[in-house]
Amino acid sequence: MKILVTGGAGFIGSHTVLALLExxxxxxxxxxxxxxxxxxIERVEALTGxxxxxxxxxxxxxxTLQQLFAxxxxxxxxxxxxxKAVGESVQYPYKYYENNVSGTLCxxxxxxxxxVNMFIFSSSATVYGETSVVPYTESLAxxxxxxPYGASKVMIERMLADSAIAHPNFQAISLRxxxxxxxxxxxxxxxxxxGIPNNLMPYITQVAVGRRKKxxxxxxxxxxxxxxxxxxxxxxxxxxxGHVKALDWLQKQTEFSGVEAFNLGTGTPVSVxxxxxxxxxxxxxxxxxxxxxxxSGDLPEFWADSSKAQKELxxxxxxxxxxxxxDTWRWQKNNPNGYE
Ligand code: NAD
Ligand code: UDP
Numbered sequence: 007m008k009i010l011v012t013g014g015a016g017f018i019g020s021h022t023v024l025a026l027l028e029x030x031x032x033x034x035x036x037x038x039x040x041x042x043x044x045x046x047i048e049r050v051e052a053l054t055g056x057x058x059x060x061x062x063x064x065x066x067x068x069x070t071l072q073q074l075f076a077x078x079x080x081x082x083x084x085x086x087x088x089x090k091a092v093g094e095s096v097q098y099p100y101k102y103y104e105n106n107v108s109g110t111l112c113x114x115x116x117x118x119x120x121x122v123n124m125f126i127f128s129s130s131a132t133v134y135g136e137t138s139v140v141p142y143t144e145s146l147a148x149x150x151x152x153x154p155y156g157a158s159k160v161m162i163e164r165m166l167a168d169s170a171i172a173h174p175n176f177q178a179i180s181l182r183x184x185x186x187x188x189x190x191x192x193x194x195x196x197x198x199x200x201g202i203p204n205n206l207m208p209y210i211t212q213v214a215v216g217r218r219k220k221x222x223x224x225x226x227x228x229x230x231x232x233x234x235x236x237x238x239x240x241x242x243x244x245x246x247x248g249h250v251k252a253l254d255w256l257q258k259q260t261e262f263s264g265v266e267a268f269n270l271g272t273g274t275p276v277s278v279x280x281x282x283x284x285x286x287x288x289x290x291x292x293x294x295x296x297x298x299x300x301x302s303g304d305l306p307e308f309w310a311d312s313s314k315a316q317k318e319l320x321x322x323x324x325x326x327x328x329x330x331x332x333d334t335w336r337w338q339k340n341n342p343n344g345y346e
Contacts, residue, residue: 007079007081010034011084012083013085013086015044016037019035020195024050026250026253033059034058037060041090041200045345047060050195053190066109066112074116075119080122082253083124084253088109088128090155095158099154102154110127123176124256126249127166127178129159131182131185132156133151137149138308163267176264176265177259178265179268180266181248182270184269184270187240188207188329194337196333196338197334207281209221213295214289214293214338224298224299224301225301231277232279232280235304237276239272239330244323244325268315269314270321272310275307284331285331
C-alpha cells in the first residue's frame with residue numbers, strides 16, 4: 007500500500023515525504039510544481055536513499071487522478087496541494103476557490119470512485135476565524151476567516167464533514183497547522199518562496215543573507231507585551247512527524263469513521279520582535295528592521311492548545327525556537343537562492 011502525497015514537492019510536503027519514507031511508508035507524489043521544484047524531490051531521495059514515484063500533474067485533473075489511482079495501490083492520501091498566499095487570495099479569489107476548493111473536490115471524488123478512504127488534510131489555524139478566544143481548541147466552532155484563502159480551508163473542512171456523513175467508510179483528519187517554519191537539520195531542504203516572501207521567517211532569512219535590505223515589522227502598537235503580534239511557530243520537522251502519527255493513528259482505527267481535527271502547534275506564542283532577537287542572537291547575523299503600519303487582517307495573537315494531538319496521536323513538539331532559527335539559517339546560508 008502506498009501513500010499519495012499531493013503537493014509533496016512543497017515546503018511542508020517535502021519534509022513530510024521524508025518523514026514518511028523514514029517510517030518505511032512508500033510514497034507517490036502528485037504536484038504541478040506551481041510553487042515548488044522537482045529538485046526538492048531529488049534531494050529527499052538523496053537524503054533517504056529511497057525512490058519517490060512522482061507525477062507532474064494537477065489535482066484539478068480528473069483523468070490524471072483516475073489513472074493514478076488505477077496504477078498505484080493507494081491506501082491513504084495526504085493532501086498538501088494548495089495555493090497559500092493570503093493577500094493574493096484577496097486579489098484573485100476565483101483562483102483560490104478553483105485551485106483549493108474545486109481541486110480538493112476533484113480529489114475527493116476520484117478517491118471515492120477508487121474506494122480510497124483515508125484522508126489527511128492540511129488545514130490551518132485560520133479556520134478559527136477572527137473572534138475565537140485563545141488558545142484555540144478543536145472544540146471551537148469554525149469561524150469566518152476574512153480571506154478567500156482562509157475561507158477555502160473552512161469550505162474544505164465542511165466538505166470533509168459532508169463526505170463523512172454520506173460515506174461511512176470515509177476516515178479523515180484535518181491537521182490545523184499554526185505557523186510552520188524551520189528546515190530539515192541537513193540544510194538540504196527548506197522553504198523556498200517565489201518572489202517577495204509573505205511570511206515572517208523567510209523574510210528574516212532573506213534579509214540576513216543579503217537578498218533584501220531590511221525587514222518591515224507590521225505594527226508595534228498591538229495589545230501585546232512588546233506591541234508586536236504573537237504567533238505559535240512550529241518546526242516543520244515536528245509538523246511532518248505529526249502527519250506520520252496521524253497516519254499511524256488512522257490505520258489503527260477499526261471503528262472510526264468521520265473527521266477528526268487536531269491542532270499542531272507548540273502552545274507557546276512568540277512575538278515578531280522576540281523572533282528577530284532570537285534569530286540575531288542564535289545565528290550572529292544582523293537583521294536590520296523598521297516598524298511599519300499594521301498589515302490588514304493580522305490578529306494580535308493566537309496560539310494552539312495541542313493537548314488533543316498529544317493525548318490521542320501521541321504527538322508533541324520536540325524542537326525549540328532555537329532549533330527553528332538555526333535550522334532555517336543553515337538552509338538559507340547553504341542555499342542563498344533557494345533551490346535555484
Ligand atoms: P507550498 O506552496 O510550499 O506547497 C504546496 C505544494 O502544492 C506546492 O508544491 C505546489 O506546487 C503544489 N500545488 C499547488 N496547487 C496544486 C495543484 N492544483 N495541483 C497539484 N499541486 C499543486 O506550501 P506549504 O507551505 O508546503 O503548504 C502546504 C499546505 O499546508 C497547504 O495546503 C497550505 O495551505 C497548508 N498550510 C500552510 C501553512 C504555512 O504557513 N506554510 C500554514 C497552514 C496551512
Ligand atoms: N510579519 C512582519 N513582517 C513581515 C512578515 C510578517 O512583521 O515581513 C508579521 C505579521 O504581521 C505577523 C507575523 O509576522 O504578525 C507572522 O506573519 P506570517 O505571515 O508569517 O504568519 P501569519 O500572519 O499567517 O500568522
